[in-house]
Amino acid sequence: MVPRLNxxxxxxxxxxxxxxxxxYYExxxxxxxxxxxxxxxxxxWDGHVVEQPRNADAQTxxxxxxNDFIAKDDRVEKVILPLRDGLTIIRKK
Structure with missing residues (x-):
């Protein structure tokens, strides 16, 4: 558990x-x-994030x-790189 590592x-x-x-992010x-x-x-996620997910598709x-949470988080700067399944690089202010 990360918080216990101090x-x-x-x-x-x-x-x-x-x-x-x-x-995980928090x-x-x-x-x-x-x-x-x-x-x-x-x-x-293989482009599925721009589609309407099926109710059973908990991963998407x-x-x-x-993605929506990160976009609104003003504690960080962020960018999504469209490499393969996507990488989001997040920098803490």
């Missing part, structure tokens, strides 16, 4: 259960140094929620 990160790579990306951001980076993988819904 260390500060300069860089974190997030790639896990897409339904929990916001949880956990890592708490322990991220000012000016540090989070790189989130699969944020374009999770990524869309994450």
């Amino acid at each position: 260390i500060t990160f300069d860089l974190a790579f997030v790639d896990g259960d897409k339904r929990k990306y916001v949880d 956990m890592v951001l708490t322990n991220l140094a000012k000016g540090g980076y989070i790189i989130a993988d699969n944020t374009l 819904i999770g990524i869309k929620i994450f």
Whole structure:
């Protein structure tokens, strides 16, 4: 568990259960140094994030929620790189 490590990160790579990306993000951001980076993988999710997801598609819904959350978060600067499934680079202010 990241909060129990009592260390500060300069860089974190997030790639896990897409339904929990916001949880991972908040956990890592708490322990991220000012000016540090989070790189989130699969944020374009093979283009499915621009489609209306089926109710049963929890992974796509999770990524869309994450992308919307990051877009509104003024604690960070961010950009999505359209490489393969998408990489979001997030810098803590």
